[in-house]
Amino acid sequence: MSGNRYGHSSPPMFLVDSGGGHPGEHQYYHQQVLGQGNPPLVPCWTFPPARAKMKKRGTMNNGMTWVLIMILLLVFAALGLGAYQILRLQNQVERLTQEMPAEVESITAQKQVGLPAELIKMKQIRADFIGAHLIGHADQRSSSGTLNWETQLGTAFINGIQYHNGGFQINETGYYFVYSRVEFLIYTCSHKDSHTHRVSVLRRGENRTIMEDHQEGFCKSSNNQKWMTGSHLSSLQRFQESDWLFVNVSHPLFLSKNFQNNFFGLFKI
Template sequence: MNSNFGHPSQPVFMVDSGRGHPKQHRYYHQQMPRHTEPPLVPCWTFPPARAEIKKRDQGRMYAGMAWVVTLLLLLVFAALGLGAYQILKLQFEVQHLSKKMEATQMPNIAPQKQVGLDSAELNRNTQKSAAHLIGHAYQSASSGIMKWEEKFSEAFTKGVKYINGGLQVNETGLYFVYSRVEFFSIKCNPTDYYVHKVCRQRNRHNQTIMEDHQEGLCKEHSKNAWMTGSHLGSVQQLQQSDLVFVNVSHPDLLSKNYHSNYFGLFKIQ
């Protein structure tokens, strides 16, 4: 009879061999000893090992975070230190520049007397010498100098004297000198020509400073009237008391228009 050692045995009854009836009922509940399995060796290392690994991982993570925080703090302190160094450097450069500027300046402690110009002298210094002459041009046969209107319409003179058709400057400097004349004739000849000059008189000596010369103004056997103009202008270095005037070759052919003939100058510097 096979027995299961893992469970209690079944009850056993004793019977009389002669009568086939039980002589007495005896119940034996025999508790058979359990089949004991080999004792298990407790594994005390597995759960603690996992906990230990987990603790170690957490420790490494905390250590890494600590290193990151430390590096960030070091970077912050380094940036603050660099900023402080730059500020100190700028302050040093500003102080050095201020001392240098103070050294280059010459302070004048002594009181100075302010001297002002009177109104007449101030106006003379602020106003530039200028003149503009217009009009029915006429040239003197004896002097060869054209005459102009000095006070008619737009004509004026400021800081310049008008003397017998010429303009005399009162101070040395650079002047822009200009002149325009217009010639007109009913008859035309191919050999006709004209000369337009601007001259300067210095120490009683005359010198041409600008000149325009044209010829061949019309065709041969032409019966049409002709008209032409000449314009001169340039910057000249004039000295005090220089006289500037205009001269033309054919004063009888000058136009009678006031605004077609003009002459002037103005001081640049």
């Protein structure tokens, strides 16, 4: 073992060349200074590829997380917008309902049971109320098809309007809501049978139809089964003084005997 001038041996020195360059210089140093060949190298392992793969995987996971977050935000935004639209439509419907006149709001084709009571209430509240509500009459033998109406029984009443021979006479020019409903009860019929229900106005000798309903095919066979069908007409019309209003049907003898289901009325707006 070689020594230095201080009398003790020099510690061995190891050089590791990871780049693989100048192996001769290392060998010369060990031979001349230390008196021996290349020392055994200590194995060393590094893992840069594994770290790169983990880093890449982490980046992909972060990207997928952001994508999912954006999708959830879009879904919540769409739900919020839909809820806002629904609330806005509900508010608009409520506002329109409040602005609708009470007189017209109470008139519906599906439910006419409370109609006379509403008109009577209007008559009590408004001193200038003009209107009438008549129900079906038992005698409907008119050859012309013009219906007769009951003016005193049940819910029938007249106020500010004249009635004569099945018709109303208008005493004051203005806008009126006019309505009529008829119900047919037929014992024998065929699929070719039909019926017509119309409301007409007579003005200065000229008869003009203002509303009409025509139905056919309501019977499926000509057996002994009874068939019932109905027709409802209603609209807002402008009438002049001395106009006459009538209701005509094609088969007056087929009208139902339930007279509350047959009615004719109007009131001034």
